[in-house]
Amino acid sequence: MTFLGIDLGTGSVKAAVVEAAGSILAESAHGYPVVAPQPGWAESDPATWLAAVRAAAGAVLGAQQPEAVGFSGQMHGIVVTDADLQPLRPAILWADARSTKQAHRMAQRFTATELARLGSPAVPGFAATSVAWLYANEPEVMARAHYVLQPKDWLRAALGGAIATDPSDATGTLLCDVVTGSWSPAAADWAGLPEHLLPQIISSTAPAGVINLGREIPAVVGAADTACALAGLGLQPGDGFIAVGTGSQVVSVLTAPVLDETLVTHTFATAGGIGAGWFRVGAVQNAGLSLTAALRWFGADVAEAVAALGEGVKASDPIYVPYLAGERTPFMDADLRGSWHGIGLSTDRAAMLRSIMEGVAQAVALATTAVSASGTPLPEVVPLVGGGTHDLAFQQLLADATGCALGVVEVPNAAVVGAALLAAGRVRAEVRAQPASVVEPNETAMGLLAKRRGTMAWLVQSQQVAK
Known part of the structure; x- marks a missing residue:
């Protein structure tokens, strides 16, 4: 038997035909634009998602007839539709910062304990704050709204499936109680959102109608992308991983909904039914995003930066603060910006490139510390996944910075595999993904990087004080 997995990412959709054991038989990806009509905005036209998923699925299905299809999707964003599921405006994505004022107001309205129970600090780009912005700035849209859906849930429904969501996506909205797995009347009321606009929360593996991709395929609800990645990697409570791509995530799988009242991490539900499990996330927005931008300023590529790392980070290297677009864990500050510190007459191009790579690794390290400090320690050997982790020198830098x-x-496409496994009725792979290699931290390098990381954190705090 085979199953179809669909992973709706920020800039592309992946489709894969997966056998019951989790092996990918065929896969394809198609991209679409993310647009910024104003600085700090991030939107997508949902119609481009539909076109891309039809192209990607058409490329992998051939003559195959999967038993079912499961969906994975980017978290936090919203699609506001009419009664016929037609979007009333472009989707507002997780990276959108327009609702910064609404986030500040939400932080003032709810206590730390109440926000922790909603799973996250009050930040822009989540459904609650984006909806509040729409009511304040586009009331005519919300007056016509019939549904407010998460991206993967709209995609499934637009293809003919049921209107519903699952616990993992619901708990990523700031509108859901992560302990009970139900919508929060207080949060919805604060956002001005009638609860009837929100979909029913059901299991990730629950039947969700039949979709049409040139042929009819039974669908299940699916789950958020990180929850699907956990499923695809076969991770259980006590496990975790570090992922590095455009952003970075430090994830720890929990045995219970341990709330973080320091509000520097996020707590979401795993794939499955209500109360099936939870995971803690340290979310870093500025990983590959910051690396790509900074290398572009120097006309450099990743290969040159990795070559510069061959000598190792030096005490005389400048310190790069990589927060070009605000940051989440551990600072939760959408207004942060990047900088260099310690540039001198002897600073050369290689030192600048090393500092860029180091800054990204240090951002991941700060998130790793925050997750561990929240009472959810990472495993002895932490799985490292993601497209930004292929270079040996950068792997070593990450190990030295995090101390892990x-x-x-x-497993480059764990989320799409996880989506297919959900279609098979399973919430995780039977066998935990095993590392191809293990990178141990170097104690000498750890000491140097810890000292420099302290300086980097001080630079961030100085920026915050000066605002």
Whole structure:
């Protein structure tokens, strides 16, 4: 038997035909634009998602007839539709910062304990704050609204499936109680959102109608992308991983909904039914995003930066603060910006490139510390996944910065595999993904990087005080 997995990402959709054991038989990806009509905005036209998923699915299905299809999707964003599921405006994505004022107001309205129970600090780009912005700035849209859906839930429904969501996506909205797995009347009321506009929360593996991709395929609800990645990697409570791509995530799988009242991490539900499990996330927005931008300023590529790392980070290297677009864990500050510190007459191009790579690794390290400090320690060997982790020198830098032994796992499309497994009625792979290699931290390098990380954190705090 085979199953179809669909992973709706920020800039592209992946489709894969997966056998019951989790092996990918065929896969394809198609991209679409993310647009910024104003600085700090991030939107997508949902019609481009539909076109891309039809192209990607058409490329992998051939003559195959999967038993069912499961969906994975980017978290936090919203699609506001009429009664016929037609979007009333472009989707507002997780990276959108227009609702910064609404986030500040939400932080003032709810206590730390109440926000922790909603799973996250009050930040822009989540459904609650984006909806509040729409009511304040586009009331004519909300007056016509019939549904407010998460991206993967709209996609499934637009293809003919049921209107519903699952616990993992619901708990990523700031509108859901992560302990009970139900919508929060207080949060919805604060956002001005009638609860009847929100979909029913059901299990990730629950039947969700039949979709049409040139042929009819039974669908299940699916789950958020990180929850699907956990499923695809076969991770259980006590496990975790570090992922590095455009952003970075430090994830720890929980045995219970341990709330973080320091509000520097997020707590979401795993794939499955209500109360099936939870995971803690340290979310870093500025990983590959910051690396790509900074290398572009120097006309450099990743290969040149990795070559500069061959000598190792030096005490005389400048310190790069990589927060070009605000940051979440551990600072939760959408207004942060990047900088260099310590540039001198002897600073050369290689030192600048090393500092860029180091800054990204240090951002991941700060998130790793925040997750561990929240009472959810990472495993002895932490799986390392993601497209930004292929270079040996960068793997070593990450190990030295985080102080973690990193097990390099070669499962590049764990989320789409997880989505297919959900279609098969399973909430995780039977076998935990094993690392192809393990990178141990170097104690000498750890000491140097810890000192420099302290300086980097001080630079961020100085920026916050000066605002």
